[in-house]
Amino acid sequence: MTDQNSTTDGRTMPEREEAFDREVNNSLKRNFLALLGHGMFGMTGFRLLQAPTFLPAYLFLLSGSDVLVGVALAAQHIGSGIASIPGANLISHRTRVLPLFFTIGALMRLQVLGIALAGFFFSDNMALWATCLFLGLFGLFNGAQMVMFQYTLSKLIPVRVRGKLTGFRNFVSGVIAAGVAMIGGTYFIDNNILGNGYSTTFLLAFILTVTGLLMLLGIREPEPPRMRAQSSLLKHAKEIPSMLRTYASFTRFVLVRSVAALGMAAVPFYILYAGEMRILTGTDLSVLTVCFLLAQTGSNFLWGAIADKQGNRLVFMASIGVWVTSAILLLNTPNEMLWLSIAFGGLGIGLGGYMIGAMNLILEMGDRENLPMLLGISTAVNSLFFAMGPILGGLTAQYLGYQELIIGSTVLLAIALTLTAFLVQEPRRAN
Secondary structure (H helix, E strand, O other), rough: OOOOOOOOOOHHHHHHHHHHHHHHHHOOOHHHHHHHHHHHHHHHHHHHOOOHHHHHHHHHHHHHOOHHHHHHHHHHHHHHHHHHHHHHHOOOOOOOHHHHHHHHHHHHEEEEHHHHHHHHHHOHHHOOOOOHHHHHHHHHHHHHHHHHHHHHHHHHHHHHHHHHHHHHHHHHHHHHHHHHHHHHHHHOOOOHHOOOOHHHHHHHHHHHHHHHHHHHHHHOOOOOOOOOOOOOHHHHHHHHHHHHHOOOHHHHHHHHHHHHHHHHHHHHHHHHHHHHHHHOOHHHHHHHHHHHHHHHHHHHHHHHHHHHHHOOOOOOHHHHHHHHHHHHHHHHHOOOOOHHHHHHHHHHHHHHHHHHHHHHHHOOOOOOOOOOHHHHHHHHHHHHHHHHHHHHHHHHHHHHOOHHHHHHHHHHHHHHHHHHHHHHHOOHOOO
């Protein structure tokens, strides 16, 4: 097997690196706009599906059980954890990732269509189990695609503007998703459009995600000057312990992020806690979703600016602080839509910053050759704890109550914040 680190075109490695950087900068505007378009439509659709409002409420409507809501949502993360390292192995030797990314992305979007169609054509019980299956398959393809997308992003967008792109993508997709969520709640769900307002909302999410995928046709993907030689999945798996020792900062952050992921157990149940306080109509669901998405969106410019200037560690820590504060507010808010809306807005701000900080920190903690596998490890471990969260959250909510669940999750987030302060160093200072 030839190692692609050797030069084959007569140029020295520094010359090849310089040519790669030049190609990245020459295509930066084009690729920036393509990724922005992808966020405008694709992220909008996925936000409709994954916002902590519509899907948990729909699953509870089908099952009437907090435990089954947790199991259904955990299926997605289990699938993601299973596929992330194989996904990394698929791309670690490839100079071009986008062709495979399109295939996996199309398969992932078909699962969203399956969730929508199950609601239209199946009974509640069958629709519940079909949704669990489709969520598991969605997670399976999403785990692989997530690694591919993050790796491609690291190739296309220099770190100096990565926060800006992330902020713009999240802002645009959040504004559109908020508008679509308002339509979904007040029109589709309240009026039971097409016989199932939730399924109609998920069908719209499918159309948006497909449109977003097509936006990536405009990307010009450069070939890196160095790549790993192709190897089997088993060989890659055997390298994981040594990689964890070599990249000690990465390992510490994965552990800290796992605690935070477990602290996210309450996220799908925030809306069910609000529903326990007052009967929520489709309009109420849309209002809380809009508050969550607009707050998440409006804060992304700030999070992106902080990330570019001060680093993603600060974004990660500050967002958890906002998240903890908002969860406490939710626990102590009066039974009024105004206060619930403020609490959900704060949760959106915190979760948005968390996603930006966590993703971009990982991208700065490894070299290009090993980044796919590091992303795979991170996604696998994180997905394991994400999967545990909804199951433990459902059991806690079922047998102890929503308040106890939110308190426990908030304590775990506070622990993650403390561990970050002491164990995780800002990569840019380390470098």
